[in-house]
Amino acid sequence: MERLQKVIANAGVTSRRKAETLIQEGKVKVNGKVVRELGVKVAQTDRIEVEGIEITKEIHRYFLFYKPRAVVSAVTDDKGRKVVSDYFTDIEERLYPVGRLDYETSGLLLMTNDGEFANLLMHPKFKVEKRYIARLKGIPEKVRLRQLERGVVIDGKKTAPAKVKMRSFDKGKNKAIVEVIIHEGRNRQVRKMFEAIGYPVQKLSREGYAFLDLRGMNAGERRELSHHEVKQLKALAKFGQ
Ligand code: URA
Numbered sequence: 385m386e387r388l389q390k391v392i393a394n395a396g397v398t399s400r401r402k403a404e405t406l407i408q409e410g411k412v413k414v415n416g417k418v419v420r421e422l423g424v425k426v427a428q429t430d431r432i433e434v435e436g437i438e439i440t441k442e443i444h445r446y447f448l449f450y451k452p453r454a455v456v457s458a459v460t461d462d463k464g465r466k467v468v469s470d471y472f473t474d475i476e477e478r479l480y481p482v483g484r485l486d487y488e489t490s491g492l493l494l495m496t497n498d499g500e501f502a503n504l505l506m507h508p509k510f511k512v513e514k515r516y517i518a519r520l521k522g523i524p525e526k527v528r529l530r531q532l533e534r535g536v537v538i539d540g541k542k543t544a545p546a547k548v549k550m551r552s553f554d555k556g557k558n559k560a561i562v563e564v565i566i567h568e569g570r571n572r573q574v575r576k577m578f579e580a581i582g583y584p585v586q587k588l589s590r591e592g593y594a595f596l597d598l599r600g601m602n603a604g605e606r607r608e609l610s611h612h613e614v615k616q617l618k619a620l621a622k623f624g625q
Contacts, residue, residue, distance in 0.1 A: 387422075387426075391432060392406070392412070395439040395442055444501070446614050457483075468495065504621040504622075514569070519559060521586055522584075533547065546565060547565040548563070550562055
């Protein structure tokens with residue numbers, strides 16, 4: 385059961401504030417009867433009319449998407465590049481990404497049409513862990529990685545503590561693979577963190593988001609989240625992990 389004004393707003397008819405006004409003006413009917421009080425709760429099965437027109441309730445969808453590199457985390461792109469929405473053209477609901485991965489970065493991206501859910505997860509106080517795998521040019525010493533763990537200054541502000549682990553390195557090729565876990569979501573954060581210690585990222589992938597990962601998936605594939613996974617994410621956002 386949800387509040388009437390919220391259901392009207394979620395259906396895309398108008399804002400929640402305007403919906404409240406419409407209710408108070410007697411322009412909203414539930415199952416054929418005018419409802420003027422705010423806060424009345426309605427069920428999925430209730431028939432709601434706004435100014436004589438029945439609203440169609442938006443069904444919320446939640447997807448885990450494995451974004452390939454060279455795809456923009458947006459619904460459209462003015463430069464005509466491929467966008468994440470191109471992978472969801474068969475889905476009727478208008479989905480948008482929860483946060484962003486930069487153009488060259490591949491990996492786990494959530495897609496939804498639930499604005500409240502997206503806002504909740506993107507709120508800075510929500511400390512969901514995001515796990516990245518970076519391929520670096522050069523092999524950073526332990527002391528450099530510790531520096532990243534403690535925080536480095538990017539764009540004039542120190543990053544929050546991170547977890548950083550050397551996964552492997554190749555002295556012959558002068559390359560290293562490093563895992564980084566952060567809970568902030570600043571613009572190009574991981575790339576900038578490595579730049580700050582002098583080791584540019586050559587390839588970056590987000591492999592984990594909270595308890596979700598990309599196991600069994602290939603770039604460009606998606607799967608719908610289960611009801612339970614959505615509930616868990618909402619709970620994490622509210623109560624922390
Ligand atoms: N850090 C980056 O550098 N890029 C991303 O897309 C995400 C985190």
